Amino acid sequence: MLWFSCEMPPATYRRSMICFVWGMLLGAAVVMILTARMIGWEALVRGSEFQRLGVTTQAGRSGMRTSYNANQLGGMMAIAIAFLLVSIEKNALPKLIGWAGVAFAILIIIMSKSRTGLLCACGAGALYLWHIVVNKKKRLLGIVYVVLVVVIVIAITRMFPELLTGMLD
Numbered sequence: 687m688l689w690f691s692c693e694m695p696p697a698t699y700r701r702s703m704i705c706f707v708w709g710m711l712l713g714a715a716v717v718m719i720l721t722a723r724m725i726g727w728e729a730l731v732r733g734s735e736f737q738r739l740g741v742t743t744q745a746g747r748s749g750m751r752t753s754y755n756a757n758q759l760g761g762m763m764a765i766a767i768a769f770l771l772v773s774i775e776k777n778a779l780p781k782l783i784g785w786a787g788v789a790f791a792i793l794i795i796i797m798s799k800s801r802t803g804l805l806c807a808c809g810a811g812a813l814y815l816w817h818i819v820v821n822k823k824k825r826l827l828g829i830v831y832v833v834l835v836v837v838i839v840i841a842i843t844r845m846f847p848e849l850l851t852g853m854l855d
Contacts, residue, residue: 700778707766711787714759714794730797739797760803763791768810775817796842811835 694702721739722730730739738756767788774784795803815835819828 700773703769704773704779707769707787710762710766711790711794714763714791717759718794718797738799739794756798756800757802760795760798760800761806763794763798764803764806764810766791767807768813771810771814775814 718730718739739759770779770784770787770791773779774781774788779787792807795807815828815831818824818831821828
């Protein structure tokens with residue numbers, strides 16, 4: 687995609703990147719649905735290290751066939767988050783659709799329990815927040831985002847402590 691950015695007009699490049707990101711999110715949705723059908727939604731959300739999105743111990747002949755493992759899936763979702771945040775900032779996507787895509791990508795990272803995806807997504811989010819806070823016009827918005835992220839992380843770790851344990855083990 688970076689190589690093509692030199693050959694394409696910027697508008698065409700943006701459209702192709704948006705298609706690429708939505709393709710990644712759609713692929714993640716398919717993997718999520720197939721995995722949940724195989725092991726159940728509760729096992730997927732609360733699963734152990736061996737039952738997480740992209741990795742299942744119950745995969746059989748009728749099970750999901752994908753070349754993505756949990757870390758690859760988490761990394762792809764971090765790329766999606768980074769691009770969606772840039773698209774939201776540049777008004778290339780409606781904010782509601784962009785934030786819905788970010789929320790879904792975060793959900794996929796949580797269900798994959800991928801430390802790689804979590805680290806990359808945190809890096810992308812931190813760069814985005816730094817950009818917002820440094821920009822004087824949006825300092826208050828950046829502070830609101832930081833507080834919102836902290837509240838969401840605390841709520842998730844209180845409601846689902848096994849998720850934090852599964853990601854950090």
